[in-house]
Amino acid sequence: MTGRAGAFILYLAQRAAVLALTLFVASIVIFALTQIAPGDPAAYMMGLNADPAAVAALRAELGLSGSPFERYLDWAGGLIKGDFGVSYTYRVPVGGLILERLQVSLPLAVLALGLAISAGIPLGVAAAAQRGRFFDGAIMSAAQVGVAAPNFWAAILLVYVFSTVLGWTSAGGFPGWERPARAIGALLLPAIALALPQAAILARVMRSSLIEALGENYVRTARAKGLSRGGALWRHAFRNALIPVLTILGLQFSFLLAGAVIIENVFYLPGLGRLVFQGITQRDLIVVEGVVFALVIAVVLVNFLVDAAYAVADPRLRTR
């Protein structure tokens, strides 16, 4: 037992070292890229008619003078302490801004992923179970449409139907978590719009992976031993077919967290995607750096969780 525990701890230590190295390299890349971006934040903030002296004063105030190396050390040093810096435009700590926006983006991503899973996986399994028949073809065609249609188009359509015509929901906005029911109601339509293409992708991947698993020898053995079709599918093939699906889920979650900027625009939600988009257009570089770095952390964590999930899902990966 000690041998296995020791190996496990060594494994964890290795992963932690890789994590730290990844974050370090990511911080350098992020900083370098934002410095290359043209445009002076102070000039942007001051506008067309501004006094040049005022612009210079603002640059000094924001800490934009100083060599890139000094500024990188400043920023990286702050990151290690958990201080993401102070936003140029908003003048509030970036960490606070990110946490505020996460209150919208994280539940939205989780909700969208939940909807995608609850729609995509059963449909994928059904298609695989009924492959070659009409049901399979119908689901795959629908999935094709789901993948091809742009999610903002679906969003606008949903707003039109449920808000403008039926009047069931508001057209967007986020009322805050003080009233949880209303908050979830506000996130529902955006989550559906986000979930549609993701569900389509999941259905397709689930189907092809499951078909492959169903063709394996162990399924044949299980059926030969007398297990029913459903039993063979759910108890043996399904779990092993989950590997590609888990990979996709990990990727999708990262995308949903910050890539939902267009949906956030259509529903005017104060989310993470809009924060970083605004930061880019307004040259609020420190916010961009902070958000991207936070996302790197999130992606690395999600990858780690997916790795762990692999081991849980597919017993074949456990005995190493």
Added chain:
Amino acid sequence: MAAKTLPCADPPLPFFKGRRRQLLAVAIAVALVACGRPEIEGPRDSVVVGIALEPPNLDPTAGAAAAIDEVVYANLFEGLTRIGEDGAARAGLAESWSISDDGLTYEFKLREGARFHDGTTFDADDVKFSLDRARAENSTNAQRGYFEPIEAVEAVALYRVRVRVKRPTGAFLFNLGQGDAVIVARESAANNAVHPVGTGPFEFRRWRRGDSIELERNDSYWGDKVALKTAIFRIVTDPSAASAALLAGDVDAFPNFPAVESVPAFAANRRFSVVTGTTEGEMIVAINNGRGPLRDVRVRRAICHAIDRDAFIESVLFGHGQAIGSHFPPHHPAYVDLTAACRYDPALSRALLKEAGYGQGFAARLSLPPPGYARRGGEFVADSLRAVGVRTEIVNLEWAQWLDRVFSAKDYDLTIVAHTEPMDIDIYARDDYYFQYKDDEFKRLYAEFAATIDEERRMELLRALQEKIAADAVNAFLVVAPKVGVWNARLKGLWANSPIQANDLTEVRWAESGSPQ
């Protein structure tokens, strides 16, 4: 090894199990949606105003974004004078004033009993503090030029302030009414960017960044209490989302409606009023007067004559807007109609180009910033210019790049932009401004205008200034940007015109349904 699928390897889908779960999910969704339905507005004493741009912070004296004034001007903060819908400066925190005969000393009598939102009293010390802070060496006030003529500010008594200026400055009282000159309290000024404290009829309640800014009525305001109890500014950037928000009732008013193409639908809908007004925004094709063929006034005039302004208004601005011939808005009393000097005449254009030696035309780059009017207008202008022989190439830029390349480095030939500051004709007197227009006659005229206090003479000089820049065809002046406001038909008191960039909510109220309005 390839495993062959057996004929009986298709288990029946556990239909019923999955279907029941899905039905349950749908039921939950419907229930949540029903819970999430917005409440109908009960007592009509609050208003939700939609704005397209979020202000970066809420201190109008420490930054330039127009979006700041659109939220705080006249609502949260007030200045010594205040600009009303007619564009004139009237009494604000200064009850009255007197100007010495030589124009060098202003004495303001301040309102008594006014308080800041945090309870501290308003008095001469706050005025001195505000003006000194704005003109300090390290001030980040974007319009330091307003305060530059000030030589000294003295608090003569608790409610009397004397301001000495270095030279007679005609625009002084008007400038004091602008958002950059509002009065702030010594105790709270440093925190205004995040928690604004002013003397206005509304108080700041909360700012949910990215979402909304909430104001509530200030019950200890020195003047008439406003009709609204709460005002919420909601940030909606996407034009189609703006339409949807209005139709769904999430937003009651859009003073600057972004989706101008859907205005006809709102005009036909009895729930809404569509009010088109003027702004101080002159939309121009800015010409780099210092570059190549553009140095020649004939070439610039040729560019002017090549553009059909009426067609521009129809196609680019969906029929809203008014053509101008110089850098001045038509609603101002001193306006001179110079559109005829720049009438649409492509034949004249070609003749002028030939006369200037460019019969074969020349190449030019049209750099465009992000706004819709610039991108759509750019296509129109490029087409018009190509028709007279100017080979125009379009370059699309983001704002930060535009500010860098066009505005600072002057690395451009032509660009389309709207200048929205009121009374900004002084930019033509600046040698290093991006127009690269350096004319001594204009500078002489402008210096005289700046020093004149007599209203009659000021009007005369303004007319002369307009005529000069039209004659020199410094830029191709297109239109005055329209202000298209769409709001709930029962909402009264919103401004039609926009003489300054502000959303003054002090007169806004809901009409009682059924009352004659």
